[in-house]
Amino acid sequence: MSKILSFLSVIYILAVSSDATTFEKNGITYHMKYDMSGYYSLSTHGMHVLTPGLIADIENIEWMEIDQQNLTDVEPGTFRNLPKLRRLKITANNIPHIKTGIFNSLSNLTNLELYVNSVYQIDPNAFDNMTTLKYIGLSFNQLESVDPHWFLQTPSLEFIDLRYNRLTKLPASSFGNIKSPGPFILWFDGNYITRIDKDAFSGMKTISTLSLDGNKLKTMTGDFLLGREIDWLSFRANKIECIDQRHFATVFVANYTKIWSNSWHMECFKKIKTWAKENHKNVLYDPY
Incomplete structure (x- = not known):
């Protein structure tokens, strides 16, 4: 034994x-x-x-x-x-x-x-x-909203993945409590976002990637991008038909912006291409 x-x-x-x-x-x-x-x-x-x-x-x-x-x-x-x-x-x-x-x-x-x-x-x-x-x-x-308190005490945070939830909007100060210096990667693909308030990203100065693909955005003014340094911005496969030419300079602020698979009016699409070329902006129109 x-x-x-x-x-x-x-x-x-x-x-x-x-x-x-x-x-x-x-x-x-x-x-x-x-x-x-x-x-x-x-x-x-x-x-x-x-x-x-x-x-x-x-x-x-x-x-x-x-x-x-x-x-x-x-x-x-x-x-x-x-x-x-x-x-x-x-x-x-x-x-x-x-x-x-x-x-x-x-x-x-x-x-x-x-x-x-x-x-x-x-x-x-x-x-x-x-x-x-x-x-x-x-x-x-199944998240329907973002609580600004979630990331109040995560000072090293760099990457937030919120793809394929049930978000319909990003209200002011959604990410206003962020203490990390960044740069940040933010993924919101596959939600139902129709509105992004001006101060949604007020706590973030430097964003390396902001992806809003596959949402329900119908237009953009770029207010929520003001004061942000952005490398890649993507809003492919939304419902956007046109962006007012007055807002081109605030929407296309990133080093690279992906815009294909929206519902562009051809005349508006041509204006974007012309403006991007004249202003030396990398606006990517198709996946090829």
């Missing part, structure tokens, strides 16, 4: 060692991915709610993926003492509400990916004190 116990002890030690390919803790199985030490995907074995302290006290984990596990809730305090965790991916579940206290203690997290989770509500302080966070992915959810 003592030999059997010794053997099982060795197996357990191997299972939880820093270079283990698989180990279990609190009913969850951790599988190493791509033979990369520190990168694990998690199997919850039918557990639909992650409870406080369930994923805790693991020193070697750097990337964590919880994908397609039919989760319906993650409770505040689920993640504790994960000092090396830099990337957390919780995707393709059914989590409607992101609550304060779920991620706030992850002090070294740089990437947070929450795609395809049916999220329609995020608490105002859900991302507070995430001082190293650079990228947040919220695409393919």
Whole structure:
């Protein structure tokens, strides 16, 4: 019997060692991915709610993926003492509400990916004190608005992905509380945006990419771009028929602007091409 116990002890030690390919803790199985030490995907074995302290006290984990596990809730305090965790991916579940206290203690997290989770509500302080966070992915959810408090305490943020939600407008000061110096990448593709208020991006001076493809914009004045330094601007596949020539200088401020697949009136389209050539602006008319 003592030999059997010794053997099982060795197996357990191997299972939880820093270079283990698989180990279990609190009913969850951790599988190493791509033979990369520190990168694990998690199997919850039918557990639909992650409870406080369930994923805790693991020193070697750097990337964590919880994908397609039919989760319906993650409770505040689920993640504790994960000092090396830099990337957390919780995707393709059914989590409607992101609550304060779920991620706030992850002090070294740089990437947070929450795609395809049916999220329609995020608490105002859900991302507070995430001082190293650079990228947040919220695409393919059900969000109808942006809360300006979300990014109040994310001073390193550079990339926000809000594609394919249910946004209909970007009100004034939507991103007015941003403290990060940027430059920023902002993706809003595939929403239902018809209006962008003048001060929507008031907290952002430098934007490397602003993508508004596949929305419902019918025209633009460029007011929301005033005072911004922009490298790439894209508003392909909207409903724009024309832009008043008085606004060309405020709309086409980026180094490169993509405008194809709208409903352009031919005469207006010709005026844009002529103006862009005369003013040495890179306005891209087609994908070729």
